[in-house]
Amino acid sequence: MIWKTLYSRLKASLIVMIGISILIFAVARVMPGDPARIALGANASAEQVAALRADRHLDDPLPLQYWEFVKALSHGDLGKSLFTNRPVSTDIAQFLPATLELVVVSGLIMALLGLPIGAISAHFRGRAIDQIGRLVALLGVCTPAFVWGVILQLLLGYFWPIFPIQGRLMDATPVPPTVTGFYLLDSLIAGEPGTFLDALHHLILPAVALALGGMGQVARLTRSNMIEVYGKPYVEMAEAYGFRPWRIVSRYAFVPAFIPTLTILGLEFAALLGNAFLVEKVFGWPGLSRYGVDVILRKDLDAIVGTVLIIAAAFLIMNIVVDLLVTLINPRIRLSSRRD
Amino acid sequence: MTEPVLAIRDLELTFGRWRRSKVLHGVSLHVRAGEKVALVGESGSGKSVTARLAMGLLQETGNVDVAGSIRVDGVEAAAGGRQIRRLRGRRVAMIFQDPTSALNPAFRIRGQFREVLRTAEPGLSDREADARAEAALAEVSIPDPARALNSYAFQLSGGMNQRVMIAMALANRPSLLIADEPGTALDVTVQAQTLELMRDLAATRGTAVLLISHNLGVVREFADRVYVIYRGRIVEHARTAQLFSDPRHPYTRALLAAIPKISGGGLPDLPERSPDFENPRIVHEGCAEPWELRP
Numbered sequence: 001m002i003w004k005t006l007y008s009r010l011k012a013s014l015i016v017m018i019g020i021s022i023l024i025f026a027v028a029r030v031m032p033g034d035p036a037r038i039a040l041g042a043n044a045s046a047e048q049v050a051a052l053r054a055d056r057h058l059d060d061p062l063p064l065q066y067w068e069f070v071k072a073l074s075h076g077d078l079g080k081s082l083f084t085n086r087p088v089s090t091d092i093a094q095f096l097p098a099t100l101e102l103v104v105v106s107g108l109i110m111a112l113l114g115l116p117i118g119a120i121s122a123h124f125r126g127r128a129i130d131q132i133g134r135l136v137a138l139l140g141v142c143t144p145a146f147v148w149g150v151i152l153q154l155l156l157g158y159f160w161p162i163f164p165i166q167g168r169l170m171d172a173t174p175v176p177p178t179v180t181g182f183y184l185l186d187s188l189i190a191g192e193p194g195t196f197l198d199a200l201h202h203l204i205l206p207a208v209a210l211a212l213g214g215m216g217q218v219a220r221l222t223r224s225n226m227i228e229v230y231g232k233p234y235v236e237m238a239e240a241y242g243f244r245p246w247r248i249v250s251r252y253a254f255v256p257a258f259i260p261t262l263t264i265l266g267l268e269f270a271a272l273l274g275n276a277f278l279v280e281k282v283f284g285w286p287g288l289s290r291y292g293v294d295v296i297l298r299k300d301l302d303a304i305v306g307t308v309l310i311i312a313a314a315f316l317i318m319n320i321v322v323d324l325l326v327t328l329i330n331p332r333i334r335l336s337s338r339r340d
Numbered sequence: 341m342t343e344p345v346l347a348i349r350d351l352e353l354t355f356g357r358w359r360r361s362k363v364l365h366g367v368s369l370h371v372r373a374g375e376k377v378a379l380v381g382e383s384g385s386g387k388s389v390t391a392r393l394a395m396g397l398l399q400e401t402g403n404v405d406v407a408g409s410i411r412v413d414g415v416e417a418a419a420g421g422r423q424i425r426r427l428r429g430r431r432v433a434m435i436f437q438d439p440t441s442a443l444n445p446a447f448r449i450r451g452q453f454r455e456v457l458r459t460a461e462p463g464l465s466d467r468e469a470d471a472r473a474e475a476a477l478a479e480v481s482i483p484d485p486a487r488a489l490n491s492y493a494f495q496l497s498g499g500m501n502q503r504v505m506i507a508m509a510l511a512n513r514p515s516l517l518i519a520d521e522p523g524t525a526l527d528v529t530v531q532a533q534t535l536e537l538m539r540d541l542a543a544t545r546g547t548a549v550l551l552i553s554h555n556l557g558v559v560r561e562f563a564d565r566v567y568v569i570y571r572g573r574i575v576e577h578a579r580t581a582q583l584f585s586d587p588r589h590p591y592t593r594a595l596l597a598a599i600p601k602i603s604g605g606g607l608p609d610l611p612e613r614s615p616d617f618e619n620p621r622i623v624h625e626g627c628a629e630p631w632e633l634r635p
């Protein structure tokens with residue numbers, strides 16, 4: 001049944017990917033401006049521009065171009081950047097890990113702050129601790145990530161400069177040999193704790209800035225779901241049977257409330273990818289989102305399509321993972337599905 | 341005589357901080373070890389709140405004002421707090437109206453049972469806890485205890501869940517068991533089984549049982565003594581036989597007079613509310629509260 005769920009989700013995702021690819025393919029080409037001219041600059045001659053257009057099949061009809069694109073994609077070729085003249089897949093491979101590292105750490109911060117804040121708020125509902133928790137959550141929700149970025153830079157990078165505010169490592173720190181592209185992991189694999197700490201040091205501010213919005217959303221949702229659960233007979237039962245309050249908050253009320261929260265948690269996690277680009281901009285983070293914005297501004301056709309597809313794929317994978325987790329964690333679904 | 345296991349004296353309860361509504365106006369009752377006592381009254385008369393106060397549960401919501409005294413197993417519980425909290429699940433236990441919704445849907449019976457056992461013995465090993473849980477389930481005639489432990493509440497029948505809950509309630513050998521309309525959400529056979537179990541318990545272990553009900557038929561069959569509650573006041577207190585043969589309070593009389601008209605033994609709806617329903621409490625001979633006996 002897990003496999004059935006997985007299969008149907010994969011099928012749906014494939015259809016979504018095809019739709020997105022057509023859409024972004026068309027939109028990128030319909031946008032005003034000649035990509036060849038932008039790539040070559042104002043000083044290039046008309047012949048040079050025409051040659052580049054011909055080389056990249058830009059004068060072919062759209063459906064034909066799309067067909068060529070799909071054919072290339074089937075051997076993993078995402079085309080070539082008009083600007084760097086490198087394969088788009090090489091660019092993406094260079095920039096994606098930085099974004100994923102940021103997003104994964106940010107997602108962890110989001111969950112590890114949001115869930116307990118919501119749970120504690122719910123436990124002390126109506127009291128001062130709850131008010132504080134709700135205020136924190138609200139601030140998180142209503143302040144955009146890049147504003148958090150600037151605020152954190154000012155407070156912890158400038159007035160009280162305990163964190164670096166640009167890049168992934170100090171200039172003096174050597175980049176660890178690439179295994180995963182995650183500096184945190186690569187530095188540990190290479191056995192360089194100093195690099196690890198430096199990477200972590202650089203990662204904290206952007207990851208927190210990115211996390212706070214989703215953190216607020218998760219905290220609010222956890223709180224309201226848990227307050228609902230606190231009204232259920234099984235929580236009164238837990239109290240009547242002497243379960244310790246701490247066990248009730250962290251387990252007997254938390255888990256039933258977490259099941260519906262998990263779906264939203266997954267969506268928020270995926271949304272981090274979308275929010276990452278302004279944070280990457282603010283923190284000079286060499287990630288894919290920033291790359292995406294740059295290529296859009298340069299109208300770098302294949303790069304735009306490639307970046308959007310990769311981000312969409314990450315989104316869809318995230319959704320599938322969440323669906324599977326929901327199936328696994330909810331005993332009702334898990335057991336009802338085992339029977340068929 | 342020894343001190344009653346549960347002694348509630350002049351209990352008053354007011355809900356709300358600003359918009360106050362008074363729900364209990366001086367309830368007194370007691371239950372001794374091995375006794376089966378019933379609290380009957382119509383819907384909204386204050387039965388459940390009395391039970392939840394006795395367990396110290398309602399006090400924790402922080403939205404209530406309580407006056408009077410509740411002594412449970414020698415502990416003063418009216419104000420709530422740590423002492424009564426520590427008795428819960430060990431010296432006092434409660435069984436609920438709908439067992440299926442009173443068991444946590446996200447955990448197997450096994451985990452919940454371990455938690456219950458560990459309220460009395462925090463260091464209990466998993467294996468020891470499971471062995472005791474199986475024994476406790478066998479005691480309430482659950483055919484395959486190991487399978488029940490591995491199940492979630494929604495996989496078991498209502499009757500099974502009821503037994504599971506009773507087994508949990510009894511697992512730590514409480515001296516007081518409060519049953520708030522046990523099994524009324526379930527069918528009649530399960531209700532009857534539940535009462536049978538509780539009767540055994542009172543007889544063999546000397547557990548004090550407070551049964552809350554609005555079913556006069558059940559009360560007549562089960563209880564040694566009966567308190568009739570009307571709008572937050574005890575209006576009559578008698579031995580069961582006395583109450584049914586010689587009801588003296590106008591409210592009780594009206595109830596008993598109305599009984600033959602209905603089937604199933606539920607509490608009849610009294611369309612006419614006479615002002616003399618609010619008459620003072622009537623206590624039958626030999627039924628005075630312990631503290632009223634002393635000069």
Ligand SMILES: Nc1ncnc2c1ncn2[C@@H]1O[C@H](COP(=O)(O)OP(=O)(O)OP(=O)(O)O)[C@@H](O)[C@H]1O
Pocket residue numbers: 355363381382383384385386387388389390554
């Ligand atoms: N949390 C609460 N806040 C305000 N009023 C409450 C609350 N809980 C109960 N009450 C009120 O207290 C009164 C007694 O309620 P209680 O639940 O004890 O009735 P009951 O005798 O158990 O009735 P039933 O037979 O329907 O279970 C009712 O009028 C009810 O509206």
Ligand SMILES: [Mg+2]
Pocket residue numbers: 387388389520
């Ligand atoms: Mg009730």
